[in-house]
Amino acid sequence: MVVLSKPAIEQISLIQNHKPTFFSGLPTIDLSKPDSKTHLVKASEEVGFFKVTNHGVPMDFMERLEAEAVKFFSLAQPEKEQAGPANPFGFGNKIIGPNGDLGWVEYLLLQTNAKSISQISLAISRENREIFCSAVNDYISAVKKLACEVLELLAEGLKIQTTNVFSKLLMDEESDSVFRINHYPPCPEIQALDCNLTGFGEHTDPQIISVLRSNKTSGLQISLPDGSWVSVPPDHTSFFFIIGDSLQVMTNGRFRSVKHRVLANSQKSRVSMIYFGAPALRERIRPMPVLMNDGDESLYRDFTWSEYKKSAYKSRLADYRLGLFEKREGLL
Ligand SMILES: C=C1C[C@]23C[C@@]1(O)CC[C@H]2[C@@]12CC[C@H](O)[C@@](C)(C(=O)O1)[C@H]2[C@@H]3C(=O)O
Numbered sequence: 001m002v003v004l005s006k007p008a009i010e011q012i013s014l015i016q017n018h019k020p021t022f023f024s025g026l027p028t029i030d031l032s033k034p035d036s037k038t039h040l041v042k043a044s045e046e047v048g049f050f051k052v053t054n055h056g057v058p059m060d061f062m063e064r065l066e067a068e069a070v071k072f073f074s075l076a077q078p079e080k081e082q083a084g085p086a087n088p089f090g091f092g093n094k095i096i097g098p099n100g101d102l103g104w105v106e107y108l109l110l111q112t113n114a115k116s117i118s119q120i121s122l123a124i125s126r127e128n129r130e131i132f133c134s135a136v137n138d139y140i141s142a143v144k145k146l147a148c149e150v151l152e153l154l155a156e157g158l159k160i161q162t163t164n165v166f167s168k169l170l171m172d173e174e175s176d177s178v179f180r181i182n183h184y185p186p187c188p189e190i191q192a193l194d195c196n197l198t199g200f201g202e203h204t205d206p207q208i209i210s211v212l213r214s215n216k217t218s219g220l221q222i223s224l225p226d227g228s229w230v231s232v233p234p235d236h237t238s239f240f241f242i243i244g245d246s247l248q249v250m251t252n253g254r255f256r257s258v259k260h261r262v263l264a265n266s267q268k269s270r271v272s273m274i275y276f277g278a279p280a281l282r283e284r285i286r287p288m289p290v291l292m293n294d295g296d297e298s299l300y301r302d303f304t305w306s307e308y309k310k311s312a313y314k315s316r317l318a319d320y321r322l323g324l325f326e327k328r329e330g331l332l
């Protein structure tokens with residue numbers, strides 16, 4: 001167990017309090033509409049973030065997992081720690097990643113295959129563990145299917161003939177996808193301050209695509225191309241999609257891997273669950289030839305997901321991880 005020398009809250013970065021601006025232009029894509037693929041491509045290019053409605057995932061799967069998560073996070077600290085530490089998978093509290101990032105958050109980080117989920121040692125009775133694991137497995141299967149549907153629509157929207165080019169990476173038996181459940185407890189102390197407390201610091205997701213669902217508590221913010229931060233109005237019935245670094249590379253920079261962060265709330269708990277769709281470790285991450293026009297060059301040097309992941313885990317949350325993989329003038 002890592003012991004924080006000063007009270008944790010004093011070590012977590014504060015974010016200057018600007019009036020929270022809700023994102024009025026949030027791209028919202030209704031998957032039941034025939035033109036959804038065009039809107040998905042536009043949102044991935046312009047924002048790198050969108051909300052999906054009419055997604056077909058039963059509300060019961062979302063609610064069941066949320067209820068299980070609330071039960072888990074309300075256990076006493078030593079009990080939760082039986083599932084930890086989160087290096088790389090398990091329970092984590094305030095410490096995010098291996099390089100000194102801190103946030104007002106506790107979480108469970110899991111591999112997505114059923115075997116590793118069933119092996120997680122939760123300090124709950126056998127019967128309750130089965131209920132927890134079945135809620136996680138049902139949810140992951142449904143969200144993975146949804147992620148694949150959206151990736152196929154994106155491929156179609158990009159006029160790529162083989163529509164499963166992206167989704168097959170997530171469907172691979174050796175896909176390195178991960179799943180995370182975050183709990184941001186309320187932090188009443190910040191009410192007295194003219195600042196926000198970091199729940200989860202700014203970063204981009206290294207994978208292909210992330211599918212996020214939260215309860216009704218706000219906190220998620222994304223960075224727009226002009227550098228401003230906007231708050232995403234919570235919607236517990238919908239899914240939010242985040243374009244990851246790998247999809248930015250596969251589209252040679254056409255899609256935007258979006259910077260995002262979470263602010264802690266002074267009064268309400270936020271619970272979010274995120275599926276990070278990733279390829280297998282051996283997979284090469286490079287621009288799709290069909291997306292390159294004559295004379296186009298790759299903006300990035302060739303690398304595998306394994307190389308990128310290793311490099312990402314040496315970085316701090318806010319680092320620009322793709323920088324090390326960009327071809328720069330003079331270094332071509
Ligand atoms: C500081 C870190 C946490 C992180 C690994 C990293 O070194 C840099 C990327 C971080 C991130 C962001 C998206 C996901 O939440 C995550 C699981 C991932 O794959 O990359 C986290 C990593 C983590 O929390 O371990």
Ligand SMILES: O=C(O)CCC(=O)C(=O)O
Pocket residue numbers: 180182200205212214220260261262272273274
């Ligand atoms: O908890 C959230 O809403 C977002 C967290 C996040 O961005 C992450 O876990 O990578």
Ligand SMILES: [Fe+2]
Pocket residue numbers: 203204205260
């Ligand atoms: Fe993220």
